Amino acid sequence: MTKTCAIIGGGVIGGGWAARFLLAGWDVNVFDPDPQAERKIGEVLSNARHALPMLYDIALPPEGKLTFCATMAEAVGSADWIQESVPERLDIKHRVFADIQAHAPDTALIGSSTSGFKPSELQEGAKNPAQIFVAHPFNPVYLLPLIELVPSVQTSQDVQTRAAQVLRDIGMYPLLVRKEIDAHIADRFLEAVWREGLWLIKDGIATTEEIDNAIRYGFGLRWAQMGLFETYRIAGGEAGMAHFISQFGPCLQWPWTKLMDVPELTDELTQMIADQSDAQSGQHSIRELERIRDNNLVAMMRALKQQDQAAGALLNTHEAALRAAPVAPCQTMRSVARRIPVDWTDYNGHMNESRYGQVMTDAADEVMRIIGADADYIAAGHSYFTAETTIKFLAETHAGEDIYVDSQITLAEGKKLRLAHEMRRTSDDTLLASCDQFLLHVSLETRKSCPPVGAVAETLAKL
């Protein structure tokens, strides 16, 4: 049965949550008295619909139904997950939680997007504190997988377990914060870096652009894949982590740390930062910057996916869970259904020639899976190798378009197998490319060609 999520408070964060649930196939109810909420959430959804499906090499489930609700009761009445993303004021949050719990099922999971408050603070005066926890996301919520899942001692164990499972089901990574603390974990780091950044600007050491370059050309790249401690473990080398700490630790007492006071955010400092930021990024609108950021994130996360590391390993796990069982072998098989991602296209957004080949290779892989020449079959010592591929390029296709491939077995004779693939645009069935692929069945032991064996041979005989 389709599940329902209630988004309480729109904006960039609420919109990001709405996108995550909708694109995972949940129905989403939004409640936000702001007359701009529908527009604001629509903008985030538009970004998310462009970017999120590109992370996957399969089609996502059909999108759920989005409803803007006039009352809290309507929004949360039958919700399985309720996400609060209202302004960061404890009195407002207390009123909202009271309103939510007056109308929500007792079994609903109630998460808060708060950056700073502890769950025990949110639970003060609540009818049922056990339902409430912090689920703190990171912008852009529709791409970054991290959720800090923070329970208090009053949050029930069942709620924690179910919440973590829902987050994994929709493709996110619940980081369970075992001990509640102001600002949870990640924002503690962001706060420390922000403070240092303000000092560097105030003291005229570096501009916003120089600071950004110091980050993205150096440790930013390191942290996108390994974080802080694994990076330093490598720096410590064979001598180990304890050795590294004894080397680097004393620096903490050096004068680097003398600038820990908080710089006063005068109008002058604020204006200096705003001016430097305009000089750095003012040539792009916020919409353009969002698109650049999202395309970069999609391309980097797909690169990590190909390496099966860090955020990419999370994507592979999620995709494996989403991947449907193969269809039954038949004459014409739907072998590919997917979105063209930004890393497959040139600067004009046209799909590169070689990626037509990629789609055809993926189609052949799926045919192999369908006829039983799958990972187990390969592990047992046999496989099909492609000997020759001919592709006819018939029409252009673009980043963000959905395509599918239908594949046919046109010859299966002894060791020989011939496949014909047709790649079409999903929206209008336009034929984009066709491919004739000739494969040879080989023994992985002798590296020589030979006829297929067992179930694969039987399946091909039937077809």
Next chain:
Amino acid sequence: MTKTCAIIGGGVIGGGWAARFLLAGWDVNVFDPDPQAERKIGEVLSNARHALPMLYDIALPPEGKLTFCATMAEAVGSADWIQESVPERLDIKHRVFADIQAHAPDTALIGSSTSGFKPSELQEGAKNPAQIFVAHPFNPVYLLPLIELVPSVQTSQDVQTRAAQVLRDIGMYPLLVRKEIDAHIADRFLEAVWREGLWLIKDGIATTEEIDNAIRYGFGLRWAQMGLFETYRIAGGEAGMAHFISQFGPCLQWPWTKLMDVPELTDELTQMIADQSDAQSGQHSIRELERIRDNNLVAMMRALKQQDQAAGALLNTHEAALRAAPVAPCQTMRSVARRIPVDWTDYNGHMNESRYGQVMTDAADEVMRIIGADADYIAAGHSYFTAETTIKFLAETHAGEDIYVDSQITLAEGKKLRLAHEMRRTSDDTLLASCDQFLLHVSLETRKSCPPVGAVAETLAKL
């Protein structure tokens, strides 16, 4: 003429510098009295030779000559760049600089890899302070482009300008730090984050693995491509950067910042971190972790390269500078020479089928450049479109192997053009794949096929 770099002090940082210069075609002299220096530098070079060439889609210049020198005089006597990477003690550095300047040319550029010292401190008592500056790299030096280039008031303007140019020539990014300061810029941030990380562990809030996940699944991905301020500019939305500061700024006064004292690095805390790090990463040796890190960085940086953003934009600029002028049109043209990168292969390191197609497409692009159907020709309204490609797969190839393609024009008749490509392994000329490619010349205005025009028509007629 081949230029010479002297590496004073080996180890991971000195070895990284050696790799950068060697792989850019410089000769490198190493001076390090440590009997382990040759082994240590050899290990770094082995990593660098695997990873660095994968960042580029062309062949790098021939590697320079590596010499281990017995004396300082031999190492620096004819050096154009001298890089000091000895231990972080000012008295040692002063002795080393005196020794360097006793034997080096007056025109040599003398950089220090120091993380913490200011150039004015390094220059104390130096014979020629004007030659000396800080050039602070980031590990792995052979992949991360950032160099903090820090002059003091005594460093000559000419030295600064030449140093920045050398760094750009070898593919690095010199970030000029205009005002010297303890720990320069990036390490100020690293220090702040390290301090917060130690507190989180000491207080039992999170383990090393949880902290790493909080970074790499969240803001680490953001910072790999945009840094701090551009990310926050987007978060501020249309209301602008000043609005963002007024929203987020007050948090600086919240209790998040109360933990700025330095935690004492007791044996107990050190052991706790080492144990957690073992639990997180102990299943991998340091060599394995280095390989995982390098493959991730190569794949992500290539993803950014494809987007022409952040560190990838730097790579594109450097590659364009390295790219040779096209050869003269002739019967058989060398159209590709390159290393197979890790993002082109499956988990077993075999190159994916579709990347054979990528190589053939790149070969066709180079043939187009050679016959004059280049970017200018396309801008003027004509281009060749691929109509059909047939690839024969003849042998497997692997990440890290060098390959080349020779291309022939087999038909040039009116609007029709037919190319034959042969892809071979560089080490033994084994034929890996062959490709027959049929292209049609089109007018980009009418989107219809038509004969080529101007210089392209003439060149093809001659061939």
